[in-house]
Amino acid sequence: MTMAIEKLTVRHGLLEAVRGLTLSVAKGETLALVGANGAGKTTLLRTLAGAHPAHGGSIVINGEDVTRLPAHQRVRRGIALVPEGRKMFASMTVAENLKLGAMAGRKGEWSIDRVVDIFPNLRKRLDHKTGHLSGGEQQATAIGRALMSNPEILLLDEVSLGLSPLIVDRVYASLDGLMKSGTTIILVEQDLARAMGVADRVICMLEGRAVLEGYAKDLTRDQVTEAYFGLH
Numbered sequence: 001m002t003m004a005i006e007k008l009t010v011r012h013g014l015l016e017a018v019r020g021l022t023l024s025v026a027k028g029e030t031l032a033l034v035g036a037n038g039a040g041k042t043t044l045l046r047t048l049a050g051a052h053p054a055h056g057g058s059i060v061i062n063g064e065d066v067t068r069l070p071a072h073q074r075v076r077r078g079i080a081l082v083p084e085g086r087k088m089f090a091s092m093t094v095a096e097n098l099k100l101g102a103m104a105g106r107k108g109e110w111s112i113d114r115v116v117d118i119f120p121n122l123r124k125r126l127d128h129k130t131g132h133l134s135g136g137e138q139q140a141t142a143i144g145r146a147l148m149s150n151p152e153i154l155l156l157d158e159v160s161l162g163l164s165p166l167i168v169d170r171v172y173a174s175l176d177g178l179m180k181s182g183t184t185i186i187l188v189e190q191d192l193a194r195a196m197g198v199a200d201r202v203i204c205m206l207e208g209r210a211v212l213e214g215y216a217k218d219l220t221r222d223q224v225t226e227a228y229f230g231l232h
C-alpha cells in the first residue's frame with residue numbers, strides 16, 4: 001500500500017468539501033477521480049499535497065502519518081501535485097521551472113534530459129519563458145516540474161483543462177510510460193471516457209463522498225454517469 005486515506009474531512013469555512021472519505025491506493029496504480037464541479041476532487045488533491053489542511057481523519061504514506069506535515073515535507077516523502085491551471089512561474093524559463101521542481105524534491109532518477117525524453121516538444125523550449133509557451137507546452141512543463149521532484153505519487157488535477165483534444169492525446173500518451181513504469185498516479189479528469197480508459201481504478205465523488213468505486217474494466221460508462229449525477 002502506498003497511500004491510505006481514512007475518514008478524511010476537509011473544510012472551506014463551514015462547508016465540508018470532503019466528508020469522511022476513506023480510500024487506499026496501491027503502488028503503481030492509476031486512480032481516476034471523477035465527479036461534477038464542486039464534488040471535492042481539487043480539494044482532496046490539495047489536501048493530500050498539504051496545500052490545504054485536513055479537518056479530520058488521516059493520510060498515511062508508506063506507513064507514515066503525514067496528515068499534519070507541511071507541503072514541502074510531503075514533497076520530500078514523494079508526493080507531487082500538478083495543480084489545476086498549472087500555476088507556472090511565467091517569467092521563468094522552462095529549464096528554471098524544471099530545476100525548481102528538483103530543488104523542492106528528493107534525490108532520484110529524474111533529470112531535464114529525461115523530462116524532454118517524454119515531452120520532446122520541450123527540448124527546443126528549455127530557454128523560453130514559460131509564459132510564452134502554448135497551453136500544451138505549459139502543461140508538459142508543469143508535469144515535468146513535478147516529476148523532477150522524483151515523486152512516488154503524482155497528483156494530476158485536470159491536465160486536459162484548456163487544451164485541444166489533439167494536445168490532450170499527446171499529454172496522455174506521454175503519461176502512459178509513467179503509468180507503466182510504476183509511478184502511482186491519482187488524477188482528476190472531467191472526461192469520463194478518458195478517465196476510464198487510462199485508469200486502473202475509478203472513484204466517483206459527489207458532495208465530498210465517494211459514491212462509486214471500482215476497477216475501470218468492471219464499470220460501465222452508464223454506471224459512472226449515474227453516480228456522477230447522484231442517480232446511483
Ligand code: ATP
Pocket residue numbers: 012013015017035036037038039040041042043044
Ligand atoms: P471542480 O471540478 O470545479 O474543480 P471539484 O470537484 O474539484 O470541482 P472543489 O473545487 O474541491 O471541487 O470544491 C468542493 C467544494 O468546496 C465546492 O462547493 C466549492 O465551492 C468549495 N470550495 C472550493 N474551494 C474553496 C475555497 N477556496 N473557499 C471556499 N469554498 C471553496
